[in-house]
Amino acid sequence: MNAVFTMLSSLCVTLAACAVVSAGMERHREDFFSSTRFTLLTWALKRCSPRVALGVGWVMLGVSWLLCAQHWAAALATLVWLGLLTLAASAQGLLWTYAPRQGTVVADAALSVGAGLALAAFL
Amino acid sequence: MRVDAKPEGLRQAMSWLHTWSALVLGWLLFAVFVTGSLSFFRTEIDEWMRPELHAAPAAAVPQAQLLDTALTYLQSQAPDAPNWTIALPTPRQSTLSVSWRKPAEPSAQAPGGPPVRPVTITRHLDPHSGQVITARETRGGGFLYRFHFELYGMPRIWARWIVIVATAAMLVAIVSGVITHKKIFSDFFTFRPKKGQRSWLDAHNASAVLSLPFHFVITLSGLLLLMNMVLPWTPQYVYEGDGSRFNAELRGQNNAAQQQPSPSQRSPRTERGGAAGARAEPVALSAATIAPLLEHARKTWGQEPVRISIDAPASTRTRIEVREGGGEHLSERGNARSLSWRSGADGQFIVQPAGDVAAPSAVRSTYNILTGTHLGRFAQPAVRWLLFVAGLTGALMVASGMVLWVVKRLPQRIKTGQTPRGHRLVEVLNAGTMAGLLLAVAGYWWLNRLLPVQWEGAALKAFAPTRVEGEIYGFFALWLVALVYAAWRTHRRAWLELMTTAAVLFALLPLLNAASGGAALPASIAQGQWAVAFVDVMACVFAAVCVAVVWWLRRTAPKTVQSKSQVAALKAQPSSEVPPIVQESAV
Numbered sequence: 145m146n147a148v149f150t151m152l153s154s155l156c157v158t159l160a161a162c163a164v165v166s167a168g169m170e171r172h173r174e175d176f177f178s179s180t181r182f183t184l185l186t187w188a189l190k191r192c193s194p195r196v197a198l199g200v201g202w203v204m205l206g207v208s209w210l211l212c213a214q215h216w217a218a219a220l221a222t223l224v225w226l227g228l229l230t231l232a233a234s235a236q237g238l239l240w241t242y243a244p245r246q247g248t249v250v251a252d253a254a255l256s257v258g259a260g261l262a263l264a265a266f267l
Numbered sequence: 268m269r270v271d272a273k274p275e276g277l278r279q280a281m282s283w284l285h286t287w288s289a290l291v292l293g294w295l296l297f298a299v300f301v302t303g304s305l306s307f308f309r310t311e312i313d314e315w316m317r318p319e320l321h322a323a324p325a326a327a328v329p330q331a332q333l334l335d336t337a338l339t340y341l342q343s344q345a346p347d348a349p350n351w352t353i354a355l356p357t358p359r360q361s362t363l364s365v366s367w368r369k370p371a372e373p374s375a376q377a378p379g380g381p382p383v384r385p386v387t388i389t390r391h392l393d394p395h396s397g398q399v400i401t402a403r404e405t406r407g408g409g410f411l412y413r414f415h416f417e418l419y420g421m422p423r424i425w426a427r428w429i430v431i432v433a434t435a436a437m438l439v440a441i442v443s444g445v446i447t448h449k450k451i452f453s454d455f456f457t458f459r460p461k462k463g464q465r466s467w468l469d470a471h472n473a474s475a476v477l478s479l480p481f482h483f484v485i486t487l488s489g490l491l492l493l494m495n496m497v498l499p500w501t502p503q504y505v506y507e508g509d510g511s512r513f514n515a516e517l518r519g520q521n522n523a524a525q526q527q528p529s530p531s532q533r534s535p536r537t538e539r540g541g542a543a544g545a546r547a548e549p550v551a552l553s554a555a556t557i558a559p560l561l562e563h564a565r566k567t568w569g570q571e572p573v574r575i576s577i578d579a580p581a582s583t584r585t586r587i588e589v590r591e592g593g594g595e596h597l598s599e600r601g602n603a604r605s606l607s608w609r610s611g612a613d614g615q616f617i618v619q620p621a622g623d624v625a626a627p628s629a630v631r632s633t634y635n636i637l638t639g640t641h642l643g644r645f646a647q648p649a650v651r652w653l654l655f656v657a658g659l660t661g662a663l664m665v666a667s668g669m670v671l672w673v674v675k676r677l678p679q680r681i682k683t684g685q686t687p688r689g690h691r692l693v694e695v696l697n698a699g700t701m702a703g704l705l706l707a708v709a710g711y712w713w714l715n716r717l718l719p720v721q722w723e724g725a726a727l728k729a730f731a732p733t734r735v736e737g738e739i740y741g742f743f744a745l746w747l748v749a750l751v752y753a754a755w756r757t758h759r760r761a762w763l764e765l766m767t768t769a770a771v772l773f774a775l776l777p778l779l780n781a782a783s784g785g786a787a788l789p790a791s792i793a794q795g796q797w798a799v800a801f802v803d804v805m806a807c808v809f810a811a812v813c814v815a816v817v818w819w820l821r822r823t824a825p826k827t828v829q830s831k832s833q834v835a836a837l838k839a840q841p842s843s844e845v846p847p848i849v850q851e852s853a854v
Contacts, residue, residue, distance in 0.1 A: 147647050147648075147649045147650065148649050151649050151650075151653070162456070166456055169453070169455065169456075170453065171453060171454060171456075171457060172455075172456055172457075175456075219636045220645065220650075223640055223650075224650055224653060226478075226480045226481060227478075227481065227650075227653035227654065227656070227657055228653070229477075230477045230478040230481065230656075230657060230660060231653075231656065233455070233456065233477045234473065234477050234660075236456050237455075237456040237457065237458050237473055237477070238458065240456050240457070240458075241457075241458040241459075241460060242460075
């Protein structure tokens with residue numbers, strides 16, 4: 145997988161991870177469950193405590209780091225991952241501010257695209 | 268610092284420190300962040316600012332033809348040079364260029380004077396005709412890069428000290444900021460728009476905390492890069508004044524240093540195996556002899572080799588070194604890998620074993636990772652853009668913090684009905700330096716295309732001795748004009764008008780590029796001239812940022828001016844005594 149696709153898939157997973165982390169945060173938990181439409185992530189995390197959601201979010205962040213580490217050596221992978229984290233977290237912040245109901249829909253889409261790209265590269 | 272001398276808490280103390288350490292140097296830090304972010308695209312800006320080169324894209328030309336063009340030129344123009352270098356096109360530079368070292372002539376050596384250094388001459392070649400392309404005189408991205416840490420027009424040492432102080436203040440501001448705004452982590456994704464001061468605080472916190480790791484690393488490594496100035500005592504005390512041993516160990520050459528007098532030498536020159544030397548015929552240099560070496564390098568690294576250095580061409584002791592575009596290992600500071608060959612007995616080149624380069628020590632690796640991140644030499648285009656965006660986030664953080672200082676003091680100003688001089692000064696400097704810098708950067712690129720290429724005899728020669736200075740003086744003149752303009756207009760008007768001008772200038776840059784001899788955006792993308800395309804795109808990014816600020820200023824203006832407390836305050840005052848600035852400056 146070349147650099148651009150690696151970054152894209154990792155960015156997508158990071159964005160979804162940010163949404164999931166929000167489900168574990170006092171201030172943003174409400175945003176996460178505000179979607180009126182069915183989304184995979186709300187369905188999956190409905191019964192989980194905030195603590196578990198936070199854990200799942202962090203695991204997803206770990207996965208996005210691993211995606212970076214597929215392409216770059218550890219130090220550079222970390223650097224790229226931090227950069228992507230900045231982008232994703234900014235995007236997530238804007239989503240919760242301006243389109244809270246679409247937040248989890250976007251997260252679902254991001255997760256599928258990210259996972260799809262990673263799988264495509266893996267196979 | 269409490270006037271009533273009561274003990275203050277840690278957060279209050281930190282808040283004071285954060286506010287004032289950042290205010291004093293914020294304008295400089297903003298300039299350092301913006302020019303630093305631009306420096307990640309230094310090579311690209313260099314190429315964009317020499318539109319004559321855009322006409323000769325070399326990326327699509329077969330490698331053999333490039334090699335032949337380069338070698339033919341070097342053989343005819345510099346047959347006696349001790350060293351030739353051929354730079355093949357890369358994603359960051361789309362031209363073919365050659366350079367050679369011209370040995371210093373003995374006649375140029377003044378008796379008793381300092382030794383004359385060999386001069387390196389660089390030429391850009393048209394890959395099709397083999398003709399030299401003469402580009403206009405410009406300092407290009409190098410000016411922005413130098414300004415980033417050495418400012419301009421003052422002794423280098425002073426300028427570096429000023430930047431060091433600003434960087435140290437930045438580090439203080441980061442640490443004290445995290446303590447002051449302790450809620451940043453629980454409010455991680457929070458932005459509350461249309462709430463005046465609260466929104467500014469959110470914007471400041473978000474831009475700071477979301478790329479906190481970047482800010483911390485870039486600031487710390489900025490200090491590390493200048494550490495010999497900050498802490499110059501290590502070589503004196505630990506190494507007892509032996510600066511060269513200190514440098515050698517610093518570069519991880521503690522074992523090899525003894526044999527190698529020059530630590531900057533990239534790989535050992537000493538011939539190994541002893542078989543080289545006695546040969547009657549020099550190996551003929553041509554695309555046919557060099558292409559296999561490139562192929563070998565490509566297979567070894569899985570990377571495209573881009574730089575070919577030929578020592579002692581046209582002799583029996585020719586040595587060829589091939590380097591990749593840039594390493595991808597941060598712990599090696601993004602240093603490029605290289606392979607070298609020497610001429611062998613049968614008219615072939617023989618691979619030379621690599622020298623003893625010790626693996627970097629733990630300390631060295633840490634230093635490399637930190638400073639390597641700062642320099643960004645390793646970065647492929649995608650990563651480079653990421654660094655660029657992170658750098659701009661830093662600029663945004665500084666800018667929002669500076670505006671926050673003004674916004675926070677607005678209620679008090681409205682209450683008392685007067686603007687202290689210091690507050691007005693900060694407003695003017697905010698608009699003048701920050702909006703003004705963006706305007707000046709756009710103007711620098713405009714001047715690059717608008718100033719006459721032929722400087723001798725031009726009327727502007729009275730103002731600047733060379734064309735290079737013409738562009739640079741123009742940059743500072745624009746910045747100064749922006750500052751004066753900001754002092755003349757009210758605060759809000761100044762921001763609005765300066766940002767609008769900058770947005771227009773940036774947005775039209777891609778068109779100007781196409782109209783003044785450069786490769787237009789569709790053409791540069793089609794021909795793989797990524798350097799040129801990137802700068803056009805970057806101009807669009809800047810234009811978008813400026814437009815966003817303008818759009819936002821226009822949208823929020825009526826709301827803040829008509830907020831209840833302000834209206835009440837305005838009513839309480841006889842209208843003639845209300846300084847116009849209070850009404851206008853509620854950004």
